[in-house]
Amino acid sequence: MRIVADENIPLLDSFFGDIGDIRPVSGRTMSAADVQNADILLVRSVTRVNRALLEGSRVRFVGTCTIGTDHVDQKWLESSGITFSAAPGCNANSVVEYVLSVISLHAERRGVADWSKLRVGIVGAGNVGGELAHKLDRLGFDVVLCDPPRAEREDDDSQEFVSLEEAMACDVVTLHTPLTREGDHATLHMFGRERLSSLTENQLLINTSRGEVIETSALLARLDEPNAPSVVLDVWENEPRIHAELMEKVWLATPHIAGYSLEGKVQGSEMVYQALSRYMGLPARKKAGQFLPEPALNKLSFTSAAEEMDSANIAIRSCYDPRRDDARMRLAMALPAEERGPAFDRLRRDYPVRREFSSVKIQLKGTSKSMQDTFRALGFKLKL
Numbered sequence: 001m002r003i004v005a006d007e008n009i010p011l012l013d014s015f016f017g018d019i020g021d022i023r024p025v026s027g028r029t030m031s032a033a034d035v036q037n038a039d040i041l042l043v044r045s046v047t048r049v050n051r052a053l054l055e056g057s058r059v060r061f062v063g064t065c066t067i068g069t070d071h072v073d074q075k076w077l078e079s080s081g082i083t084f085s086a087a088p089g090c091n092a093n094s095v096v097e098y099v100l101s102v103i104s105l106h107a108e109r110r111g112v113a114d115w116s117k118l119r120v121g122i123v124g125a126g127n128v129g130g131e132l133a134h135k136l137d138r139l140g141f142d143v144v145l146c147d148p149p150r151a152e153r154e155d156d157d158s159q160e161f162v163s164l165e166e167a168m169a170c171d172v173v174t175l176h177t178p179l180t181r182e183g184d185h186a187t188l189h190m191f192g193r194e195r196l197s198s199l200t201e202n203q204l205l206i207n208t209s210r211g212e213v214i215e216t217s218a219l220l221a222r223l224d225e226p227n228a229p230s231v232v233l234d235v236w237e238n239e240p241r242i243h244a245e246l247m248e249k250v251w252l253a254t255p256h257i258a259g260y261s262l263e264g265k266v267q268g269s270e271m272v273y274q275a276l277s278r279y280m281g282l283p284a285r286k287k288a289g290q291f292l293p294e295p296a297l298n299k300l301s302f303t304s305a306a307e308e309m310d311s312a313n314i315a316i317r318s319c320y321d322p323r324r325d326d327a328r329m330r331l332a333m334a335l336p337a338e339e340r341g342p343a344f345d346r347l348r349r350d351y352p353v354r355r356e357f358s359s360v361k362i363q364l365k366g367t368s369k370s371m372q373d374t375f376r377a378l379g380f381k382l383k384l
């Protein structure tokens with residue numbers, strides 16, 4: 001079996017080495033010539049998988065180690081008899097932790113002593129949005145969900161959904177839809193001039209979905225107006241050639257790494273390994289957990305003198321602080337225009353190891369039940 005794979009897929013050899021001969025190539029520049037003699041193609045989000053790439057090749061199985069599938073022409077794969085598998089939910093928790101860290105910074109910056117007083121509107125309540133809602137709910141936030149496709153499908157009233165207008169009236173509006181270009185609920189440029197005009201300076205807009213869900217020119221114009229919202233962007237139109245002027249105008253800018261916890265990336269590889277093993281009728285015995293190294297930070301300790309929100313902020317930011325990614329990105333984007341695209345990709349390729357909250361044990365001595373509940377809700381392991 002010949003496997004052509006994006007060189008940025010973690011643990012390629014560990015997961016796929018005994019299934020076939022692996023040829024790692026650059027995902028961004030992968031060409032039809034690269035894949036012509038492959039039986040299996042493994043990608044991440046930066047490779048366009050379509051007729052132009054695969055027609056005439058031997059590829060029979062395509063796996064993407066990502067949640068998003070907008071880079072894959074699934075209709076064409078199906079019509080060509082090529083099996084396709086993605087990794088739904090693999091890095092959902094990583095994105096949730098990114099958003100929680102951003103909200104904690106926003107609350108502090110705005111002088112909001114109790115972050116759970118912020119109302120959060122989640123647009124797109126699937127694996128990421130659903131998990132975020134669950135955590136925020138446990139933390140005591142008032143959360144509303146906007147998900148018209150789910151609202152249409154689920155008519156049992158067990159989950160309440162609100163209109164986009166209501167979600168956009170919240171203190172924090174966070175986007176978790178896929179990028180879709182067709183259909184009644186297409187998300188391409190869903191946030192254009194009119195919708196962005198409803199946001200005000202007291203609000204925070206976070207986009208970790210896909211850059212194309214927001215119309216760049218409309219956001220640029222909105223950010224030049226008075227009363228503009230704070231904006232955090234992890235995803236950009238036309239990655240890796242992002243709009244540098246937009247980056248300068250947003251509060252936090254990161255290079256599409258919200259899902260880049262080590263756990264999230266390794267789970268993406270594991271899910272595709274499992275799908276490929278099923279496709280080939282092979283046993284799938286390897287698990288992501290067996291490949292995760294000991295975390296650099298594995299314990300934090302708080303005493304009865306610790307204040308709840310301060311302690312939560314310390315723990316959250318010890319694991320993940322988006323301001324570090326923001327600083328690295330602004331430095332890289334200060335390069336001459338022609339060097340910025342490769343620099344954006346380098347930030348992603350050489351991303352430092354980031355571990356999820358669950359990798360840290362929190363020792364709490366003599367602290368309140370409420371503080372213990374907060375740490376549990378965030379996903380930390382407790383040692384009482």
Ligand SMILES: NC(=O)C1=CN([C@@H]2O[C@H](COP(=O)(O)OP(=O)(O)OC[C@H]3O[C@@H](n4cnc5c(N)ncnc54)[C@H](O)[C@@H]3O)[C@@H](O)[C@H]2O)C=CC1
Nearest residue numbers: 067068124125126127128147149177178185208209258259
């Ligand atoms: N920045 C990053 O590193 C990452 C970004 N992502 C992006 O996040 C997206 C969402 O991920 P998941 O939650 O796992 O996907 P999912 O497929 O589980 O959920 C997406 C939800 O959005 C809803 N939706 C679709 N169209 C909508 C619309 N017009 N308005 C409101 N809701 C709509 C769907 O009904 C679904 O419930 C992915 O498609 C991917 O593009 C995912 C992982 C990492």
Ligand SMILES: O=C(O)C(=O)[C@H](O)COP(=O)(O)O
Nearest residue numbers: 044045046066067068259260
């Ligand atoms: O899973 C997704 O969907 C994502 O957006 C990925 O985290 C993006 O990572 P790459 O596939 O571009 O490395």
